[in-house]
Amino acid sequence: MIRAALDRLRLFNIGELFAHRARTTMAMVVMGISAGLLVSVFSISGSITGSVDKLTHSLGGKAVLEVSGITDAGFDQQLLQQIRAVPGIGAAVPMLRQSIGADDDRALLIGADQSVAQLGSDLGGTLKDQASTLLTVSNGVLVGSAMGHREGEKFQLGTVTATVAGVIDDSTAAKINGGHIVIALLPVAQKITDRTGHLDSVQIVAAPNTDVDQLRSELTRVVAGRAVVADPDLRTAQAGGAVMLVRYSTLASSASALIVSSFLIYNAMSMAVAQRRPMLSLLRAMGGKRGPMVRDLLAEAAILGLLGGISGSIIGIFMGRTAIHQLPAAIVNSVESRTEYEVPDYAVPVAILACVLASVAAAAIAARQVYKVAPIEALAPVGVGAADMVKPVMRWAAAILGLIMVSGAVFVAGADLGRVSIGAISLAIAGAVVLCFAATDPIVRAVAAVARLFGAPGALGATTIERAPRRVWATVMTVMIGVTAIVAIGNATRNMVTAATDSFEGLGRTDVFVSPTAMEQFPTGPLLPADLKQKLSAIPGVGGVGSAQMAFATLGRGRVMLQAYESGVVRVSALDSVSQTDLARMAAGQGVVISRDVARSLGVHEGSDLTLPTPTGEHTVQVLRVVPYFSAIAGVVVLDLGIMRQWYQRPGETIIGIDFAPGADHAAVMAAVRAAVPADIHVSTGRDAVTAISSSVRQGTSISGAILWIVVVVAAVALLNTLMLSVLDRRRELGVLRAMGTSRRFLLRTVLTEAVGIGLTGAALGLAVGSAVHYLATVALGHAIAMDIAYHPSLLLVAYALIALGLSLLGAIPPALRAARLPIVEAIAVD
Structure with missing residues (x-):
């Protein structure tokens, strides 16, 4: 029985795939595009979280818990003895870990003692083997092969001149931060970083038969808020948060591509059914069952989805490698590990499965044409049989379901669910498609009416349109989705970039910024030289100098960015709405200002008490203000600079x-500032900082924008597919018309009028739906990035729609030319 099914599938289905190579290739290409987009999106976020996870395991080994610093300042080393005294600890391994260098030269400095061998990690084995060498070399360090240093070489590292005691072999170095690693004994590392008496981490190995949850509770009591006790994967979870917004936005765009691809598969399977009606009717007349025929069509679609998913996934791997370089540096540098490109284990299977499911679901709808018709009805032209008719109850059900989906999208967008709110965009577009299914008849009549505007060729084209309503509707939907995605997501993203830029306009009021990294990377360290501020203050023409700090800190299980400013010179919009009374309370350590996403995640509001864990213990403050702030990487807690330094x-x-100073020569003062600042420290004007941050935000959305235009290209392919089917359906009809004297130009215009009818109707629907979803998307994105985004419709909205329409209409050219060039004898020949 199985053998018979396989033979039938090979003969009637796989054989047809090879017989119609163009259609098969087209279907596989669009599914491959969808799979490639999904794999690349998964790989972008997976590379960042995977790199952090790989580093965590390379350093932590058998550790079940980690006591880590709340910020990069770490915690007092005296806490180590209290930790080791906790019952149930088999080993407590201290570490100092700090990023060094910047951009391509960024590496990780690790300091540890000989107890690291108890972790059984890659780091432990390396340090155990080289410990004696390190002890005999003054300021000796081990370096990864990627650092480019040779054994015995001396180089400046932090505050000391280090000597390379050994170079870690390639295989071992690759496991630890991609070989960009410097390892030193703990006292040397503390000396290099000028952090004597401080630790960043203590890896905890539990004693046999120890209850880890109880051990965690006891450690939490001992550290008393001075450090964080968590599972080692906390760092991975926090790294995932930094790239979550990019992942959600690109997934929404990729989902649009998958939906459009599903419609194209539907058209392809409809084409297959239409061309096989004589064969199917013959099989039915010979006693063939409907069930096996439908299952064969579904298997055929699954094969298309599988092959397209596999080929697309391979391409997606390379797409992701290119796309990851488009991420803003602020995201990449917000984690301590270097980002190494890797494809998560789930990426390819999920992408292939999504393609197969989408293909089968689309084919199942098309296969109803086979399942519902009687043998004699299967011989009728496409669009005449009952299979092309949709029962009123189904249309009413679709209308109700569509209204529920749209209502759900409105609720999700307005419910302030954080980054989950972005899901409202896809839900709204899907709801619009379902509502359009309920309105299939009016939509098809509108397409036919547009075609009739072009005279006799249009009238003939309108007749063809009305004969295949479901196929025409499906193609209108592909154009509509393409235009909707461009209009809605494209314009909402533009509004988001504008809002983010406006939120940083306060930085433009400061003439010059000096920072260890570029301002668009949110400089969190290292600290600037202690005497630099004094040197800058002494420069002629400098009217005022102010200090600020940024630092990532753990708050709950999430990560926030601490920001502290000295009043006067450094001005930020986050404090514009804060009164002088509240500023005084901040200076006294009584309150803080937080961003909306922090308030949401912690369940607090203005006036609530908030407990901040710090290296000096827990401090309870009041939430003075909850402000909108661009929080693509992490939420923000703003406090007084003196309090941050102390706590x-x-x-x-x-x-x-x-x-x-008033009247100063800006160019001369700027030159003097650059001369006073070390070469490895960044100097930028306030206006340049705003421009750079705006460019960084725009860069983060560029991947999503590229995907949207790919959706439009897929829509163009769908239109080509439908019109090609129209030409094939009317092959004999077109041949008879040519035999009666109809010109090639007339037939060419006939097919083009169909395309114009479908394209204009789809574009009009896309413009209407896109405008509504655009407003919804601005609300959803506002909740996702914790700030207000103003809805600004633009003339570009119409331009985007026209460009998308133009690309879609390009798909009409090949079938129109084919219809015009169709040989008369071949067209009217009996198949």
Whole structure:
């Protein structure tokens, strides 16, 4: 029985796939595009979280818990003895870990003692083998092969001149931060970073038969808020949060591509059914059952989805490698590990499965034409049989379901669910498609009416349109989705970039910024030289100098960015609405200002008490204001600079703001500032900082924008597919018309009028739906990035729609030319 099914599938279905190679290739290509987009999106986020996870396991080994610093300032080393005294601890391994260098030269400095061998990690084995060498070399360090240093070489590292005691072999180095690693004994690492007496991490190995949950509770009591006790995968979870917005937005765009591809598969299977009606009717007349025929069609679609998914996934791997370089540096540099490109284990299977399911679901709808018709009815032309008619009850059900989906999208967008709110965009578009299914008849009549505007060729084209309503509707939907995606997501993204830029306009009021990294990367460290501020203050023409700090900190299970400013010179919009009374309370350590996403995740509001864990213990403050703030990487907690230095043990500053004195020669003062600042420290004007941040935000959305235009290209392919089917359906009819003297030009215009009818109707629907979803998307994105985004419709909205329509209509050219060039004798020949 199985053998018979396989033979039938090979003969009637797989054989047809080879017989119609163009259609098969087209279907596989669009599914491959969808699979490629999904794999690349998964790989972008998976590379960042996977790199952090790989580093965590390379350093942590058998550790079941980690006591880590709340910020990069770490915690007092004296806490180590209290940790080791906790019952149930088999080993407590101290570490100091700090990023060094910047951009392509960024590496990780690790300091540890000989107890690291108890972890059984890659780091432990390396340090155990080389410990004796390190002890005999002054300021000796081990370096990864990617660092480019040789054994015995001396180089400046932090505050000391380090000597390379050994180079870690390639195989071992590759496992630890991709070989961009510097390892030193703990005292040397503390000396290099000028952090004597401080640790960043203690890896906890539990003693045999120890209850890990109880051990966690006891450790939490001992550290008393001075450090964070968590599973080692906390760092991975926090890294995932930094790229979540990019992942959600690109997934929404990729989902649009998959939906459009599903419609194209539907058209392809409808084409297959239409061309096989004589064969199917013959099989039915010979006693063939409907069930096996439908199952064969579904298997055929599954094969298309499978092959397209496999080929697309391979391409997606390379697409992701290219796309990951388009991520803003602020996201990549917000995690301590270097991002190594890798494809998550689930990426390819999920992409292939999505393609197969989408293909089968689309084919199942098309296969109803086979399942519902009687043998004699199967011989009728497409569009005449009952299979092309939809029962009124189904249309009413679709209308109700569509209204529920749209209502759900409105609720999700307005419910302030954070980044989950972005799901409202896809839900709204899907709901619009379902509502359009309920309105199939009016939509098809509208397409035919548009075609009739073009005279006799249009009238003939309108007749063809009315004969295949479901196929025409499906193609209108592909055009509508393409235009909707461009209009809605494209314009909402533009509004988001504008809002994000406006939120940083306050930085433009400061003349010059000095920071260890570029301002668009949100400089969190290292701290600037202690005497730099004084040197800058002494420059002629400098009117004022102010300090600020940024630092990532753990709050709950999430990560926030601490920001602290010295009043006067450094001005940010987050504090524009804060009164002088509240600023005084911040200076006294009584309150903080937080962004909306932090308030949402912690369940607090203005006036609530908030407990901040710090290296000096827990401090309870009041939430003075909840402000909108661009939080694509992490939420923000703003506090007084003096309080941050005291509580978080971070002296100095990571940002120095400079205002020019009235009447000063800006160019001369700027040149003097650059001369006073070390070469590896960034200097930028306030206006340049705003421009760079805006460009970084725009860069983060560029991937999503590229995907949207791919959706439009897929829609163009769908239109080509439908019109090609129209030409094939009317092959004999077109041949008779040519034999009666109809010109090639007339037939060419006939097919083009169909395309114009479908394209204009789809574009009009897309413009209407896109405008509504655009408003919904601005609300959803506002909740996702925790700030207000103004809805600004633009003339570009119409331009985008026209460009998308133009690309879609390009798909009409090949079938129109085929119809015009169809040989008369071949067309009227009996198949």
